[in-house]
Amino acid sequence: MLNAAIIELGLFERMLPLVGGYLQAYASKDPWIRSSYRFHKHSAVASKANFKSCLAELINLNADVYAFSCYVWNIEYVKSIVRDLASARPSAHIILGGPEVMHQASRYVDPLQRNIAVCNGEGERIFADYLRELTEPAPDYSKIAGITYFREGILQDTPERERLMNLDEIPSPHLMGMFERGYTSAVFETNRGCPFRCAFCFWGAATNDRVYRFSEDRIKAEIDWFGKAGIYLVYIADANWGMLPRDVEFSHHFVQCKEAHQAPVMLLYSGAKNSPARVTEINQILRAADIITSQPISLQSLDENTLRTVDRKNIKTSAYVQVQEQLTSLGISSYTELIWPLPGETLSSFEAGIGKLCRMGTTTIIVYPHLLLVNTPMHNRQKELGLAVETLENGVGKAEVVVATNQVSRPDCLDGMRYFYSMFLLHNLRGLCLLSGYLDRTGRMNFESLFRKFADFCRSEGNSETCRFIDKSIESLAFVEQFNYGKLIHLCLHQERHSFERLIAKFVEQSGFLDDQTARLLYELDRLLLPYVYSSTPLSVDPAAFRIIAPSIAGARSLSISIPPPMEELCAKSLAEHRIANRITGGKLSINHARAQHPYMKSQSIEHNAGYCHGLLIRTDTMMPTCVPTD
Ligand code: SF4
Numbered sequence: 001m002l003n004a005a006i007i008e009l010g011l012f013e014r015m016l017p018l019v020g021g022y023l024q025a026y027a028s029k030d031p032w033i034r035s036s037y038r039f040h041k042h043s044a045v046a047s048k049a050n051f052k053s054c055l056a057e058l059i060n061l062n063a064d065v066y067a068f069s070c071y072v073w074n075i076e077y078v079k080s081i082v083r084d085l086a087s088a089r090p091s092a093h094i095i096l097g098g099p100e101v102m103h104q105a106s107r108y109v110d111p112l113q114r115n116i117a118v119c120n121g122e123g124e125r126i127f128a129d130y131l132r133e134l135t136e137p138a139p140d141y142s143k144i145a146g147i148t149y150f151r152e153g154i155l156q157d158t159p160e161r162e163r164l165m166n167l168d169e170i171p172s173p174h175l176m177g178m179f180e181r182g183y184t185s186a187v188f189e190t191n192r193g194c195p196f197r198c199a200f201c202f203w204g205a206a207t208n209d210r211v212y213r214f215s216e217d218r219i220k221a222e223i224d225w226f227g228k229a230g231i232y233l234v235y236i237a238d239a240n241w242g243m244l245p246r247d248v249e250f251s252h253h254f255v256q257c258k259e260a261h262q263a264p265v266m267l268l269y270s271g272a273k274n275s276p277a278r279v280t281e282i283n284q285i286l287r288a289a290d291i292i293t294s295q296p297i298s299l300q301s302l303d304e305n306t307l308r309t310v311d312r313k314n315i316k317t318s319a320y321v322q323v324q325e326q327l328t329s330l331g332i333s334s335y336t337e338l339i340w341p342l343p344g345e346t347l348s349s350f351e352a353g354i355g356k357l358c359r360m361g362t363t364t365i366i367v368y369p370h371l372l373l374v375n376t377p378m379h380n381r382q383k384e385l386g387l388a389v390e391t392l393e394n395g396v397g398k399a400e401v402v403v404a405t406n407q408v409s410r411p412d413c414l415d416g417m418r419y420f421y422s423m424f425l426l427h428n429l430r431g432l433c434l435l436s437g438y439l440d441r442t443g444r445m446n447f448e449s450l451f452r453k454f455a456d457f458c459r460s461e462g463n464s465e466t467c468r469f470i471d472k473s474i475e476s477l478a479f480v481e482q483f484n485y486g487k488l489i490h491l492c493l494h495q496e497r498h499s500f501e502r503l504i505a506k507f508v509e510q511s512g513f514l515d516d517q518t519a520r521l522l523y524e525l526d527r528l529l530l531p532y533v534y535s536s537t538p539l540s541v542d543p544a545a546f547r548i549i550a551p552s553i554a555g556a557r558s559l560s561i562s563i564p565p566p567m568e569e570l571c572a573k574s575l576a577e578h579r580i581a582n583r584i585t586g587g588k589l590s591i592n593h594a595r596a597q598h599p600y601m602k603s604q605s606i607e608h609n610a611g612y613c614h615g616l617l618i619r620t621d622t623m624m625p626t627c628v629p630t631d
Helices: 018-027 031-036 051-060 075-088 123-133 216-228 246-261 276-288 304-309 317-330 347-359 410-428 433-441 447-459 465-475 484-495 497-511 517-529 565-577 606-617
Strands: 002-010 037-045 065-069 093-097 116-119 147-151 154-157 185-188 233-236 266-268 295-300 334-340 365-369 388-393 398-404 550-553 558-562 588-592 626-629
Touching: 002 018, 002 075, 018 037, 018 065, 018 123, 018 185, 031 037, 031 123, 037 051, 051 075, 065 075, 065 123, 075 093, 093 123, 116 123, 185 216, 216 246, 246 276, 276 295, 276 317, 295 317, 334 347, 334 410, 347 365, 347 410, 347 433, 347 447, 365 410, 398 410, 410 433, 410 447, 410 465, 410 484, 410 497, 433 447, 433 517, 447 465, 447 497, 465 484, 465 497, 484 497, 484 606, 517 565
Parallel strands: 002 037, 002 065, 065 093, 093 116, 185 233, 233 266, 295 334, 334 365
Antiparallel strands: 116 147, 147 154, 388 398, 550 558, 558 588, 588 626
16 A cells, blocks of 8 residues: 655635645545545644654555645745655655646756656646556556656656536535544635636636536535534635635525534635625625624726736726625725836826725735736736736745836835834724814815825834834835735734834824814724724824814723714814714713734734734724714
8 A cells, every 4th residue: 555645735724725635535546545545634733833843654554655745835945845755755756736736847956866856837637647557567658648847857748637527526524524623714615717818817728718616516515514513714716716606505505504504604715806796795784794704805906907908897986886885884894906116007006006906995805916826827927917926935935026127217116015013004994084084174285195104104203013013014115025015013002002103193293184174083082993904903182183073982892972063064074074973962972992803812823813913904893993972
């Protein structure tokens, strides 16, 4: 009997190792493979796995075959493990799969290594063929379609393997009982493929291609399995959740499952970019059942020239505004995603895009750095588009960060990130949410100029922890890190909350914004409405910040405020416009900060807490305080 080890080094703790499940389930259909192999699944969190003990464990497995699943977040770790494993177990065969290595064998395989191959497509069939061939007395890699390997120092590619059209050919590892209990989150696929061809994307190695589906009965049975197994969080890995009408039915099934088993309670996904109405319908269904979710709206850019350059078409601006209005009126959390810097985008078009989004009522805007991914159309056009990249390696993962394009120099690129951080603090975190809207509406200062002004102001505030964090993130390109934005939230809304508020107060005073009463009132409301990310952060108000409103602490999480009669109507109108409160009576209002927050977990790592903070960033409305009149 041969031993086959499948190794998955993921991003999160206690996440179901789906890749290993699929590979084993498919391969085991073949009676010959079933009787020839004993399978071992090895999974760990890439950033936490101890190298020495992981290597020792793999060596001790004495496996004849090691299969690694490779992504940007684990590729450096895998590379080092493979190097040491190959020298410790020279007779073992090693296969690497995943988007990071497909068609990239020359980057990851030593030409003298005869026993290492790279899988160039969907893994299930190729892995089964590979295992079958390895049972031969003299295995011949050239007989396995879909791989690359070296022979006598020369790279050999075997013919491409076609995609699986009938995904049900892969037996369900969940329903076969292949996973033990104890997992809390799971990646879930209902289909594979994306009909679009955005030049920066390599989703599942199947962009610009047909969408193949798992059958409905199987999907529903797997959803039930999640419920029974107590899976708390499901990440739907489809490229466009909500693109197919049946996704609505599956959402109903998630609800039934939650009602029966109290799980899953949270769903995350990438929404279909051209079906916002159906995605909203899905969110309504989930929200009505108290399943935690948030609607992503992926635009990537608002600039037509950029969208043309990257081969992408977004929904029309009017449709976007309609979706935003609908989401706000239904109380559904959402966030809009952009990528910076995409080719074609200039610093000013990027800034204008963010300003426009704020003007259109976007609640949260997340800007992802542009990572140049191998195998994408963009990667092949790197020179033509003037993409300059810097490689970030931390011994575990590796990212090629785009820092300049034909339109944007490196300093412009970093300045764009500085502008984003500025918007992040004032708009996403609600540092000056009401005041900024007023300044923009009245033409005193538009969003674009305000965010630019605050970005420049922060650059000169070296004593502020918040500004230091931003400076450091920009200098070291740490904005690429998974928990960077979450750490900033932790800092501003918890650890350095007072100094963050002082920073904003200083900026507002220096800018002379408060010389009219309306601006002053809105600024004071902004101070009182600044959300808390943890339920255990002490509630506080700085009396020095208030000249119009008289606030006082009324309870552990609630404030009581008095508004003088001449300002009452204006205050009520502003709060109603932002759907914060419907009315004020007698100039009194109670502000309650007890929402969906959890307490700060001191015993957990900063990464753990930052992950939680990031989770609330995409549902900012769920941490905004509620306001009710005090009769
Ligand atoms: S970005 Fe989204 S829509 Fe575009 S190719 Fe990738 S998965 Fe498809």
